[in-house]
Amino acid sequence: MTASLRFTRGPQRSVGGVASHQVRLDSRSAGSATLRAQSGTLSRPARSVLILAALCSIALADGACVRTVRTTNDSFYVINRKVSSNKRSAAPDPTAQLSNSAGTALTQARGGPHPKSSLSNVGILEDENSAISSLLGKVQTDPANASVHFQLGRVYHDYRLYDEALRYYQNALQLEQKPAYYEQTGRLWRDWGSLQQAADLAKKALELDPSFVEAWNTLGTVFDRQGTRDRAQEAYLRALSLNSDLDYVHNNLCFSYLQSGKFEQAIPHGERATYLNPAMVIAHNNLGLAYGMLGNLDRSLEEFKRSGDEAAARNNLGLILLKRGQIIESMEQFKLAARMRPYYKEAAANYRQARDLNSQRAREAKARLKSFDQETAMEAAPSAFGLVAIENVGFRHLGGAWELLSSQPVGIPPTSGSRH
Numbered sequence: 113m114t115a116s117l118r119f120t121r122g123p124q125r126s127v128g129g130v131a132s133h134q135v136r137l138d139s140r141s142a143g144s145a146t147l148r149a150q151s152g153t154l155s156r157p158a159r160s161v162l163i164l165a166a167l168c169s170i171a172l173a174d175g176a177c178v179r180t181v182r183t184t185n186d187s188f189y190v191i192n193r194k195v196s197s198n199k200r201s202a203a204p205d206p207t208a209q210l211s212n213s214a215g216t217a218l219t220q221a222r223g224g225p226h227p228k229s230s231l232s233n234v235g236i237l238e239d240e241n242s243a244i245s246s247l248l249g250k251v252q253t254d255p256a257n258a259s260v261h262f263q264l265g266r267v268y269h270d271y272r273l274y275d276e277a278l279r280y281y282q283n284a285l286q287l288e289q290k291p292a293y294y295e296q297t298g299r300l301w302r303d304w305g306s307l308q309q310a311a312d313l314a315k316k317a318l319e320l321d322p323s324f325v326e327a328w329n330t331l332g333t334v335f336d337r338q339g340t341r342d343r344a345q346e347a348y349l350r351a352l353s354l355n356s357d358l359d360y361v362h363n364n365l366c367f368s369y370l371q372s373g374k375f376e377q378a379i380p381h382g383e384r385a386t387y388l389n390p391a392m393v394i395a396h397n398n399l400g401l402a403y404g405m406l407g408n409l410d411r412s413l414e415e416f417k418r419s420g421d422e423a424a425a426r427n428n429l430g431l432i433l434l435k436r437g438q439i440i441e442s443m444e445q446f447k448l449a450a451r452m453r454p455y456y457k458e459a460a461a462n463y464r465q466a467r468d469l470n471s472q473r474a475r476e477a478k479a480r481l482k483s484f485d486q487e488t489a490m491e492a493a494p495s496a497f498g499l500v501a502i503e504n505v506g507f508r509h510l511g512g513a514w515e516l517l518s519s520q521p522v523g524i525p526p527t528s529g530s531r532h
Contacts, residue, residue: 258287291317359388378402404432423453
């Protein structure tokens with residue numbers, strides 16, 4: 113739409129003593145903008161001002177006449193969401209069909225945390241994983257087969273899709289109450305962080321079968337996470353009394369002894385675990401920690417090397433030395449680790465920690481020496497009663513400082529090799 117503007121000069125009016133002309137704006141559908149003076153003749157500057165005003169009016173008129181038209185691309189900001197009408201049915205409730213003790217255990221378990229699996233990930237996994245697809249087909253064709261439900265729950269458990277795993281574990285328990293089903297469900301709750309529920313289900317499995325080695329081991333790992341080391345060690349020893357050739361139980365017992373500060377008792381079980389399974393990296397790491405805390409640093413470094421590369425071994429040895437209060441020696445090990453593996457952030461951070469502790473120790477030693485000099489000078493100062501007696505010179509400072517340094521935590525705690 114093109115605007116044709118015709119400006120007409122109306123009767124003159126006096127504004128503040130200055131003659132002015134009244135201007136009228138007419139819009140036409142075609143033609144060009146023309147300026148016509150109805151009376152008199154405008155000067156050239158006045159005519160220029162009127163032309164400039166006319167051009168500005170044309171621009172404003174064009175802007176006002178633009179129509180907003182919604183195009184097909186206006187909806188580009190809409191997020192496409194995949195909407196599926198096939199919602200997953202809720203897990204069946206096995207409580208009503210189980211015995212009282214079993215129902216109580218599962219009811220208590222439901223009070224724990226319920227992290228959600230991503231349904232999109234579950235869907236992708238079900239489409240691409242042949243084992244899951246096969247088991248899902250078997251569940252549909254034979255829904256009364258408890259073993260199939262249990263196997264499917266195990267696969268989901270391995271992929272850490274805990275809510276899906278729990279659903280099929282509960283299906284299996286609804287169909288058949290086996291000790292293995294209770295033990296595995298307890299292991300799921302342990303991995304999920306609900307330790308009391310895990311302990312209850314492991315104990316239920318042992319009520320049904322007191323010789324169930326896996327349940328004793330699972331119960332031990334739960335007690336370890338709860339911090340009840342003595343009970344954990346009793347559970348592991350009970351498992352080993354049933355089968356003494358289980359590498360993971362020996363390693364778990366070694367780990368529990370390490371956490372309790374029983375380093376000498378940890379070594380035989382670490383040795384046994386590495387003998388039964390030389391490829392168990394965690395067992396070598398725990399055994400290296402035990403030797404290191406007992407001062408056998410050469411053997412400790414040897415075990416650390418078997419659990420990883422030499423850079424990691426040097427870093428672990430540095431942590432052992434730092435825990436033992438050998439700060440200068442630990443700094444050397446951290447530097448070696450950083451040189452062997454460029455950009456080894458953990459070793460660099462440990463080196464800075466050791467350096468800061470060393471600086472702190474030097475400052476405290478200087479402060480103790482200054483305090484000692486001041487108290488010694490007081491002994492030489494005569495008084496009415498002779499020399500001033502000072503008892504336990506410096507000991508209160510020295511003891512406090514060393515206790516502070518010796519209580520620093522280890523940077524990397526020993527890891528548990530609980531079997532899944």
